[in-house]
Amino acid sequence: MDTWEFNKIAGAVLAALLLMFGTATFIDIQMSHKPEKAGYTLPVEITDAQGPAQPSAPAGVDVEKVKSLLQNASAENGQAAFKRCSTCHTTDKGGRNSTGPNLWGIVGRARASHEGFNYSTAMKSKEGEWTYEELAHFIHNPKGYIPGNKMAFAGLKDEAEIADLLAYLRTLNDNPPPLPTAN
Numbered sequence: 001m002d003t004w005e006f007n008k009i010a011g012a013v014l015a016a017l018l019l020m021f022g023t024a025t026f027i028d029i030q031m032s033h034k035p036e037k038a039g040y041t042l043p044v045e046i047t048d049a050q051g052p053a054q055p056s057a058p059a060g061v062d063v064e065k066v067k068s069l070l071q072n073a074s075a076e077n078g079q080a081a082f083k084r085c086s087t088c089h090t091t092d093k094g095g096r097n098s099t100g101p102n103l104w105g106i107v108g109r110a111r112a113s114h115e116g117f118n119y120s121t122a123m124k125s126k127e128g129e130w131t132y133e134e135l136a137h138f139i140h141n142p143k144g145y146i147p148g149n150k151m152a153f154a155g156l157k158d159e160a161e162i163a164d165l166l167a168y169l170r171t172l173n174d175n176p177p178p179l180p181t182a183n
Helices: 003-032 063-070 075-087 121-125 132-140 159-171
Strands: 046-048
Touching: 063 132, 063 159, 075 159, 132 159
Parallel strands: none
Antiparallel strands: none
């Protein structure tokens, strides 16, 4: 048997092995790696027959504590805290609106009432005035207190900082409303 004959036999054997193992591997890949359902199912905690558990509401601000702290709050500290707000709000009397409305006279002003600012539907639908208590709730968690409003700020969590900020906002008024009394 010459070399040419040997090469033909070896090539045929190798081709048969490649065809056999290649086909088996291809079938294995196609059959065993196909998921039952496409995508990834997130784990969900079910508490009762009504469906998935709702996330708990974030803890609200302690308004009584804020009212108590407001009696001795520092408007200067509040002005420093307001620097975060100044990227979107102006405070000049008769000042222009920015990304957010001008805040001169905010304490005691009706909600969604500053001239020339395009308020969200959520803010327009919440009636009433901005009292110290209302502002404390809103400053603490704007999206949670008035869902659907446009304000992107996450809120302040520290009651003392909220009281200082309210003391500063009180100074932005020709005739500031009296401070609330703590119960």
